[in-house]
Amino acid sequence: MPADQQETLFQQKVDAEQKIEPRDWMPEGYRKNLVRQISQHAHSEIVGMLPEGNWITRAPSLRRKTILLAKVQDEAGHGLYLYSAAETLGTGRDEMVDQLLRGTAKYSSIFNYPTLTWADIGAVGWLVDGAAIMNQVMLCRTSYGPYARAMVRICKEESFHQRQGYDILVTLSKGTPEQKAMAQDALDRWWWPSLMMFGPSDKDSPHSAQSLKWKIKRQSNDELRQIFIDRTVSQAEYLGLQIPDPKLKWNEATQHYDWGEIDWTEFNEVIRGNGPCNAERLAARQKAHADGAWVREAALAYAAKKGERNAA
Amino acid sequence: MTVQEALFRYALRLGDNSLVLGHRNSEWCGHGPVLEEDIAQANIALDLIGQARNYLTYAGEVEDKGRSEDALAYLRGEREYLNVHLVELPKGDYARTIVRSFLFDAFHLPLQQALATGKDERLKGIAEKAVKEVTYHLRHSSEWLVRFGDGTDESHRRAQEALDDLWRYTGELFTPDEAEEVLAQAGIAPKLDTIRMEWSATVDRVLKEATLTRPADGWMASGGKKGVHTEHLGPMLAEMQTLQRSYPGVEW
Secondary structure, three states: OOHHHHHHHHHHHHHOOOOEOOOOOOOHHHHHHHHHHHHHHHHHHHHHHHHHHOOHHHOOOHHHHHHHHHHHHHHHHHHHHHHHHHHOOOOOHHHHHHHHHHOOOOOOHHHHOOOOOHHHHHHHHHHHHHHHHHHHHHHOOOOEHHHHHHHHHHHHHHHHHHHHHHHHHHHHHOOOHHHHHHHHHHHHHHHHHHHHOOOOOHHHOOOHHHHHHOOOOOOOHHHHHHHHHHHHHHHHHHHOOOOOOOOOEEEOOOOEEEOOOOOHHHHHHHHOOOOOOHHHHHHHHHHHHHHOHHHHHHHHHHHHHHHHHHHO | OOHHHHHHHHHHHHHHHHHHHHHHHHOOOOOOOOHHHHHHHHHHHHHHHHHHHHHHHHHHHHHOOOOOHHHHHHOOOHHHOOOOHHHHOOOOOHHHHHHHHHHHHHHHHHHHHHHOOOOOHHHHHHHHHHHHHHHHHHHHHHHHHHHHHOOOHHHHHHHHHHHHHHHHHOHHHHOOOHHHHHHHHOOOOOOHHHHHHHHHHHHHHHHHHOOOOOOOOOOOOOOHHHOOOOOOHHHHHHHHOHHHHHOOOOOO
């Protein structure tokens, strides 16, 4: 079948909300776009373990320690499902990991911000996981079957993550003045970076239009960002915390919140590698990988020996 | 020492061993040699911290002075921690982590199995659940030890070095203190020489498969059971307890 005819059939299938599966014909651009997006998503889960892992050894109660450890463990699991989903498109996990370690693959810039206090663990759960969920709920309906199915599993766990983060902040906001100040400080530092998680504004988003047409994405960056803001304001009010945006105001006419302007210079700098923790995050992943090389070699060597023995 | 006093110290020790080892294993989360091992180590740490919560809660009840699991975990200093030295040593490289876990797991499994048939109903209940978890821990550490021993020259060398180095911390596992003697007498805790026989058999079996050499018994470190630790426990507790110590009496 000629390529243009195949492409028409492909688009018809997408338009009819049928899932594309690994063996189906797909345009090269669709495959490339998905590998890029899914591997970035997987890398984000893995790098995202670092800022939260920073507090596992300092969590203030055994219950909080247990919950945080379980959460970071979930992120590792999400990384695994996502690498597997990307592998169905013909790119191996080793190659994707290699791209991350060489610094050529991206991951969510939010993880280049530091977790400085215990309240940051609350803010990361509430805002960062909250923003991630907006994207992930949308991706449960993405056109590529393995990605959509991985997302269904991930979403169930992520909503628990968001609740645990919010629960930390509820406790802090009902606590001492010092605890409340800690919570406000965390919101002040995480609010704008969380809004940046939705990506560039639609007018500046290079991949968005095609991704929407292929139904890889189902809603635009700006739409999702607005829904997130609309939902989050009342949650901040319940906590008695102030969102650090003087322009934030309910708009009766649009039935949405009006809000200020993202600092796109900061956004672009962090993407370019100039965030507070970019170098540390990459170095931590490189070190784990380098230190673990002999472990992986030993496992392979042993498996090979065992295979030979079984064959003999 | 009364049975009640012995039981308090013993429940604390069981809790401290699990908590400190769980804490050490959790340090791998995000930094493991392969993603699957980040997950496995987090799982094991979760089991151990779960056991610690049960044991410390019980210790608080036995003591009957209103101390919760968190009061016992976060507000005792290193001289009051009663774990063995083996579990508090730094995690080291992955060979050291695996060898330490293996040496402990091979002790922990028969211990929990014995407690699950003991005369104290609460310890019995906690141990019944722990047996399932520790069975998996021992399988995990044994499998990796065999991979290292029978893997590459480098992994063999690292595993043997860790084994030689950690061996001197194994004696303390089997040297009973007064609390353990009182409870063994009362049929609540097992005699440690019977646990040692099972431990020794497991060690021999796995080391043989791993083509590693069992070190000779020499000088053995001790002191953890009476709260005299290595220099490594203090910094670990300082990190773990930082928020509880900096903001006393606050809910988190």
